[in-house]
Amino acid sequence: MNEAESNQNRPVGVIDSGVGGLTVAKEIMRQLPKEEIVYVGDTARCPYGPRPEEEVRRFTWEMIDYLMEKNIKLLVIACNTATAVVLEEAREKLSIPVLGVIHPGAVAALKATDKEHIGVIGTEGTIHSGAYHQELTSINNRVRVVSLACPEFVPLVESGRAWKPEAESIVRKSLEPMLAYDIDTLILGCTHYPLLAPQIQKACGSGVTVIASGEETAREVSSLLYFQKLQCSSDRPPNHRFYTTGSTTNFEHIAFSWIGKELPVYSLQLEQSRAGRSR
Amino acid sequence: MNEAESNQNRPVGVIDSGVGGLTVAKEIMRQLPKEEIVYVGDTARCPYGPRPEEEVRRFTWEMIDYLMEKNIKLLVIACNTATAVVLEEAREKLSIPVLGVIHPGAVAALKATDKEHIGVIGTEGTIHSGAYHQELTSINNRVRVVSLACPEFVPLVESGRAWKPEAESIVRKSLEPMLAYDIDTLILGCTHYPLLAPQIQKACGSGVTVIASGEETAREVSSLLYFQKLQCSSDRPPNHRFYTTGSTTNFEHIAFSWIGKELPVYSLQLEQSRAGRSR
Known part of the structure; x- marks a missing residue:
């Protein structure tokens, strides 16, 4: 695998304050079935809507930092509140393309x-x-x-x-x-x-x-991957991974009823993962 | 006007072998009414479909070179034949974003x-x-x-x-x-x-x-201008210009019946404009 291919075959990152972004993930799976998804849902601290802007910013960057360590090639902020607060600064600061909803x-x-x-x-x-x-x-x-x-x-x-x-x-x-x-x-x-x-x-x-x-965001993911020459070139089945800061059982249940199939859901503690770091 | 604004307020270039690309131009006018269009239709040498690939390549680059001199910020190749032949090399060679249909x-x-x-x-x-x-x-x-x-x-x-x-x-x-x-x-x-x-x-x-x-291409123009931070920031009415290598009367007539308004159509001779240059 050459460098371009290894770049192309990195996962797409999706973050949300909870489960809502699953409608975006579902559409990415449907419209772009070769693309691999790593999803973080901050279910434990959902909803973001009533929180002060500074808190929304901090929580969102915790999710972004986690996904950047997973070597994502593109980030979708699948949460309207987080998009309004963080999208522009994420587009400035990150080296990868960033989309809001x-x-x-x-x-x-x-x-x-x-x-x-x-x-x-x-x-x-x-x-x-x-x-x-x-x-x-x-x-x-x-x-x-x-x-x-x-x-x-x-x-x-x-x-x-x-x-x-x-x-x-x-x-x-x-x-x-x-x-x-x-x-x-x-x-x-x-x-x-x-x-x-x-x-x-x-x-x-x-x-x-x-x-x-969700449908429209998945379509824009498709356009952006194309323009950045980052479309997945591999034919192996994607290894999607879903992380939640809340109950994995609840997340699995909702994911199954919305997406119609069982998905691998893992537990994640965000504050700990950031210990000792600062932005 | 600062440098970013002057960059954003450059026109969008649209090329086609003839009048077909007017359906794309019409949709850009409808979906992105602030954006200014410079259109070149090579009506005199239309259709491109039956021509050898090398000829399609040469004709298409003549149109692109002409539009690059008009300082366009994005190029739409609104012709399926020219897209198939030239899109990838235009994306490689040009410093601006390029879209096909x-x-x-x-x-x-x-x-x-x-x-x-x-x-x-x-x-x-x-x-x-x-x-x-x-x-x-x-x-x-x-x-x-x-x-x-x-x-x-x-x-x-x-x-x-x-x-x-x-x-x-x-x-x-x-x-x-x-x-x-x-x-x-x-x-x-x-x-x-x-x-x-x-x-x-x-x-x-x-x-x-x-x-x-056409509709979908205009939408992709919108996404691409957004990602490249090239959306027009001016509120003055756009000064669209249409160039044809064939009869301006015929072009005006078709443009009026398709788009529903009178458009400024100018005559253009492509071979002459390239005299003395080579690619």
């Missing part, structure tokens, strides 16, 4: 919209950060953006009720204020929301294109 | 497909080159690809009959061999074909996702 969702929405009227739903933190609004209007200043926080969606998914009949009415009720606007495209600005995509599509009607950030 | 269509199809069964239609040259097949299977070796040349489509579009009733039956008849397969995604592997998208979608049925390479 906000830009891929925004460009996909700008492609999909005809009316230039786009809805964004997310957690309160993401919506209040205005990150999607800023990304969309910086590319196209004619576009109108309606944003709505849907705080009930993450608990609905994490408690395993996404497939229950009650989910449909909760989703419809939450989306009501959005449906009064004449949007033609809706960005799911949270990595948990694709699990509610059928109910969201039904509530919005067939005239609205629903953009799942 | 094949990779964007391929990654979009891999995102869209559920059954991992994808159809590709294009000119005879593109289909025989196997470029889409190779791109798709190099990323996902499980995917099945069915390819079909549709030689009647470009003349149908260029003669202005895309909106005539006869187009529907010509499209349906051409696609018949493809429809026997159980594809769920169809790549329009020719920049002319989006003009026939309604008829193609109708022939394939609503169960097939139709991927237009």
Whole structure:
């Protein structure tokens, strides 16, 4: 194996405050089945949304440092909160390409919209950060953006009720204020929301294109690997690894129900791994 | 204006053997309305498909050299034939990012497909080159690809009959061999074909996702400008310019009917502009 090949065959790193990034990992597995994934979910300290910015920064860099030691070739920050806080500095400081989940969702929405009227739903933190609004209007200043926080969606998914009949009415009720606007495209600005995509599509009607950030991020991983000449050249099956700072049993259970197959999940203690280091 | 801004506000270059690349230019205008386009269409020597590879290479480099003098920040080779012949060497030799139309269509199809069964239609040259097949299977070796040349489509579009009733039956008849397969995604592997998208979608049925390479290429332009920190930062209206080696009247007429507005079209003689130079 020459140097270029050994570079190409390094894993893709994915970090998230918890399990939400599994929707991104699942899409990378589907769209880029040769690529190997190393995933870190900081489940023990999830959610990041309500934490002070400095804490989000420190926790996120702990995950990044851990993955850099695993020799990743590209990093995906699959958490909207961490993307808003750390993406730009990670892009500056790291020698590898870094992707967040906000830009891929925004460009996909700008492609999909005809009316230039786009809805964004997310957690309160993401919506209040205005990150999607800023990304969309910086590319196209004619576009109108309606944003709505849907705080009930993450608990609905994490408690395993996404497939229950009650989910449909909760989703419809939450989306009501959005449906009064004449949007033609809706960005799911949270990595948990694709699990509610059928109910969201039904509530919005067939005239609205629903953009799942996980799918779009995986596609942007594909483009970036191509441009950087980092596409995996090996045909051996990838050896994915998932690390969680919380319960491996819970993580395995959620990973199985979301991704539909058993995944190797390992326990990780992040603070200890950083002892004696500073940034 | 500082150096970074002056870098960001340079135009995007688009080259094509003729008018087909206008579908890409149109999508760049729609998805990235701040970006300025300089387009070269080698209409006088169109089509490139039947020409020897060495000639395609020489003609394409003439267009690239012309655009490099216009200080472009990114180059789109919006012609499938020129992409197949020149893309890799242009990526090696030029100091700016270079995109073809094949990779964007391929990654979009891999995102869209559920059954991992994808159809590709294009000119005879593109289909025989196997470029889409190779791109798709190099990323996902499980995917099945069915390819079909549709030689009647470009003349149908260029003669202005895309909106005539006869187009529907010509499209349906051409696609018949493809429809026997159980594809769920169809790549329009020719920049002319989006003009026939309604008829193609109708022939394939609503169960097939139709991927237009122009839309997908514009989206990839967006991603690449973002990663290279080359997004336009100016709010002044872009000053698009279109150059053709053939009749400006014909080019203006087609550009108006495809893009729906009048565009500034200039005449260009490529061989003369290269006199005394060599590659």
